[in-house]
Amino acid sequence: MTRLATGWAIFQGLLIEALPFLLLGVTIAGLARWLVPQSTWVRRLPRHPLLAPLVGALLGFALPACECGNVPVARRLLxxxxxxxxxxxFLFAAPVLNPIVLASTWAAFPDKTWLLWARPAGAFLIALFLSALLGLLPEAKLLETALLEERRMSQPLSTVGLLERRGGVLGSASVSPEQRDDTAGVSPRVLVQHSTKEFLSLLTLLVLGSALAALVQTWLPRNWLLALGSAPTLSVIALMLLALVVSVCSSVDAFLALGFAAQVTPGALLAFLLLGPVVDLKLAGLFTVLLTPRAIAITAASASLMVLLIGQWVNLLQL
Structure with missing residues (x-):
């Protein structure tokens, strides 16, 4: 009964912590859909392989939310x-590159000045690497089916034909009024219906992810992870596993890390703060509304490898 009570408490904590940010993300995505015609701002976004992820990452300053809230916004962008x-x-870097997370990192570690620049720099490098890597995959093998169809409907016929759009004259799906004219805006009623449906869909995935994270946290002791904290390589791996398991939001993960910062290597501490906003058990379900299972697996493996290398490099420098 004690473990059951502990698991229930952890589950509630994760859900309550993430829910406001998920709601904020859906609201931001809905307002962007309503206030700004798609063709107005999409055409102005750079498509350069370096500038595109840079602009997406910097959007985190304007749209501050944790990784849960960023999923619906990233989906609306795509x-x-x-x-x-x-x-x-935006998806991979904005959870760290936003004022709330940067302020919480500074509040938790005012004496570790290197961490205040190493964390955002590392987040940007990971986002740039993942963006370039995933960009090598064809969109059909990269994006989730429903998202792919929405994306194709938003692109001109010169880029995506009617057969690929799967809508209109030759397709199988009907075209909604807001898709026929993306400059006309969306009525408040349609906006509320769409946002409510998206929120409920993401909420279901969030509940499942939080339940999985709570289950793993309850049955997997953290002591054996922290016991490896002094080893240069094993400490990084241990803290990466801890970030995967605890699934805490990026807005407060620095205060959690403060509790064991003195027992682990600098590279392990940075690894914990870098991996969690990109890959954790709570995000596993949410990513299914964006990416195919293969793309999710590539993202998790590549992000983990990148964080491991960064952590090792920091340990060599001993910042």
């Missing part, structure tokens, strides 16, 4: 026809 680099740059 569905609107934004460059893949912009959408992925």
């Amino acid at each position: 569905a609107s026809g934004a460059p893949l680099g912009t959408g992925f740059g």
Whole structure:
């Protein structure tokens, strides 16, 4: 009964912590869909392989939310026809590159000045690497089916034909009024219906992810992970596993890391703060509304390898 009570408490904590940010993300995505015609801003986004993820990452300053709230916003960007680099740059870097997370990192570690620049720099490098890597895959093998169809509907016929759109004259799906004219805006009623449906869909995935994270946290002791904290390589791996398991939001993960910062290597501490906003058990379900299972697996493996290398490099420098 004690473990059951502990698991229930952890599950509630994760859900309550993430829910406001998920709601914020859906609201931001809905307002962007309503206030700004898609063709107005999508055409202005750079498509350069370096500038696109950079712009996406910097959007985190304007749209501050944790990784849960960024998923619906990133989905809206991609569905609107934004460059893949912009959408992925926002998805992977904005959870760290936003004022709330930067302020919480500074509040938790005011004496570790190196961490205040190493964390955002590392987040940007990971986002740039993942954006370039995922961009090598064809969109049909990269994006989730429903998102792919929405994205194709948002692109001109010169880029995506009617057969590929799967809508209109030759397709199988009907075209909604807001898709026929993306400059006309969306009525408040349609906006509320769409946002409610998206929120409920993401909420279901969030509940499942939080339940999985709570289950693993309850049955997997953290002591054996922290016991490896002094080993240069094993400490990084141990803290990466801890970030995967605890699934805490990026807005507060620095305060959690403060509790064991003195027992682990600098590279392990940075690895914990870098991997969690990109890959954790709570995000596993949410990513299914964006990416195919193969793309999710590539993202998780590549991000983990990148974080491991960064952590090792930091340990060599001993910042």
